[in-house]
Amino acid sequence: MTATDEHSARTMDIADATNRFLRQAVALARANVDEGGRPFGAVVVRDGEVIATGVNEIHRSGDITDHAELLALRAVARAHGSDALKGAAVYASGHPCPMCLAAMRMAGVGSVAYAYSNADAEPFGLSTAAIYDDLRRPLGEQSMSIRHVPVADDATAAGDDELYAHWAQRNRRP
């Protein structure tokens, strides 16, 4: 086998695995629809193994943050600790929303693949493209009001360290 053959064989393996995990995410999403939920599922993979799955559970909890990806991340963190997410791969049935994308970034997830695009979702009212567009604008021009209002808490006013300095003091290494 030449180096090129080996490379293309490896590329095929990766494509096969990506396909398999995405099909699993879509199957989870479809099953969730059949249970009255929204069409979103996610799979977290580490070293080629599925370590957690999630589906959108808003229909059960009424909690707008119960997205498939977030629930899968939480399941990993609870079972294996947050470090297990560093470098992990997430396969989502649909284009992740900004909340889930940010959570994956903060968790150190290494890669994300999704099966259905926001363009696919748009005709069904399931796209988050408008929120992405809004978030790209300067804070002062976005639809939600966000303001920086510096205040001193009572302890700071009484002469103690400010909040972050207080934290740094508590966590200073010997």
Ligand SMILES: [Zn+2]
């Ligand atoms: Zn989301």
